[in-house]
Amino acid sequence: MPTRYGYQPCREFNVVVLGAGGVGKSCLTAQFVHDEWIESYDPTIEDSYRSQISVDGRQVILEILDTAGTEQFAMRDLYMKTGQGFLLVFSITSEASLEELKTLREEIIRIKDDENVPIVIVGNKADLIEQRMVDRKTAFALSQQWAAPYYESSARTRTNVEEVFVDLCRQMLRRDDSLDANGTNGDGGDNYYQKPEDLSTSRRRRRRKPKDKAHRCAIL
Ligand SMILES: Nc1nc2c(ncn2[C@@H]2O[C@H](COP(=O)(O)OP(=O)(O)OP(=O)(O)O)[C@@H](O)[C@H]2O)c(=O)[nH]1
Numbered sequence: 001m002p003t004r005y006g007y008q009p010c011r012e013f014n015v016v017v018l019g020a021g022g023v024g025k026s027c028l029t030a031q032f033v034h035d036e037w038i039e040s041y042d043p044t045i046e047d048s049y050r051s052q053i054s055v056d057g058r059q060v061i062l063e064i065l066d067t068a069g070t071e072q073f074a075m076r077d078l079y080m081k082t083g084q085g086f087l088l089v090f091s092i093t094s095e096a097s098l099e100e101l102k103t104l105r106e107e108i109i110r111i112k113d114d115e116n117v118p119i120v121i122v123g124n125k126a127d128l129i130e131q132r133m134v135d136r137k138t139a140f141a142l143s144q145q146w147a148a149p150y151y152e153s154s155a156r157t158r159t160n161v162e163e164v165f166v167d168l169c170r171q172m173l174r175r176d177d178s179l180d181a182n183g184t185n186g187d188g189g190d191n192y193y194q195k196p197e198d199l200s201t202s203r204r205r206r207r208r209k210p211k212d213k214a215h216r217c218a219i220l
Pocket residue numbers: 019020021022023024025026027028038039040041042043044045067068069070124125126127128153154155156157
């Protein structure tokens with residue numbers, strides 16, 4: 001709703017990207033934030049990015065934390081406490097990486113003490129068809145059990161990269177709206193819309209490219 005100053009209310013959310021080492025968390029984040037494909041593998045310690053997007057006509061600022069796939073339990077607790085939405089990423093080429101999501105989800109729910117945390121399950125590296133080790137049915141069944149959406153993505157071809165972040169934003173917005181409606185949203189999450197040119201003019205700002213529809217795959 002525009003205010004008398006002509007600003008649009010804007011929400012800011014902390015998003016955490018979690019998953020085993022090498023599943024493509026950094027590549028997905030780099031594609032989303034910078035429209036960039038990274039071929040090399042440089043294990044992450046911790047990176048954060050700020051990005052503004054429009055979701056269903058609403059401006060949303062995302063503070064995205066790209067985490068290390070290697071075990072860092074002490075850090076995890078902190079991420080999980082501050083995170084408001086989680087991308088749980090595995091690689092369709094590794095069954096073990098899907099297994100790892102079970103522990104991560106349990107930890108999120110335990111730390112947040114909330115079964116309904118916004119989560120999106122992402123089966124990345126969908127372009128590596130020949131190396132698929134996790135079939136769609138298995139991953140989809142698990143996501144249904146968790147009542148979370150499941151997408152198969154490819155950071156390489158930029159398939160479903162935007163979609164997973166947008167889905168997570170929608171869940172966080174819905175949740176925030178319902179907390180507001182109940183008068184239980186004490187986090188002061190409302191910000192005010194900054195014109196895109198005012199926000200992170202650094203190279204971190206997201207650039208848009210026309211979508212290549214040929215690369216889109218079905219959303220399960
Ligand atoms: N073919 C293909 N390769 C990918 C994809 N996503 C990532 N990779 C490759 O997988 C390797 C690991 O990707 P990263 O994004 O660094 O993995 P990560 O999950 O951030 O790993 P950690 O930081 O160690 O946790 C890199 O060599 C990427 O080029 C994808 O969708 N398809």
